[in-house]
Amino acid sequence: MKLSSIRIITADIKRLVNFYEQVTGISFTWYTEDFAELRNAHSTLAIGSTRTLALFGGEKVAAAATNRSVIIEFLVDDVDAAYQRVRDIATEIVQEPTTMPWGNRSLLFRDTDGNLVNYFTPATAAAKDRNETGI
Incomplete structure (x- = not known):
């Protein structure tokens, strides 16, 4: 087994992606307006909007900024x-x-x-x- 990524769910994906781009100096890859990733050879930091929670069973699954x-x-x-x-x-x-x-x-x-x-x-x-x- 290999840990693939850590994903943060946020209500403001553009703000959070911008923050991580600023502090890391690395650009994220946007796959949709609700999902972006910072990838390197060793790890991935994924950021998804709260709208993606519908794909995982709804808002009861996770809560942004908590x-x-x-x-x-x-x-x-x-x-x-x-x-x-x-x-x-x-x-x-x-x-x-x-x-x-x-x-x-x-x-x-x-x-x-x-x-x-x-x-x-x-x-x-x-x-x-x-x-x-x-x-």
């Missing part, structure tokens, strides 16, 4: 440089760049729907090794 348990994480080359780029774009900076006990330097902020986003860079030898081996 996530309080998932953090969307991006491996970046330099968290401190990313912070300089993101700090004026993010809705809220939750935690400025900080080295975590497990060895990653981490920046935590919120997107326009209030979802938590973590930019991280392995900072210790153990974290770098873990990132390279995938463990």
Whole structure:
């Protein structure tokens, strides 16, 4: 089994896609006016409008802008440089760049729907090794 993607459901897809394009510097591919993806060799971040919920059983399946348990994480080359780029774009900076006990330097902020986003860079030898081996 292979994790394919993470999908965010939003009431304002254009705003959220624009936010992620700004903070990542990567353009999304739009498949319909209700669905877009940011793809790379390792992962996919999909964004769907609330109208797509009808395809999955209706609005009772998911609710936009209500996530309080998932953090969307991006491996970046330099968290401190990313912070300089993101700090004026993010809705809220939750935690400025900080080295975590497990060895990653981490920046935590919120997107326009209030979802938590973590930019991280392995900072210790153990974290770098873990990132390279995938463990």
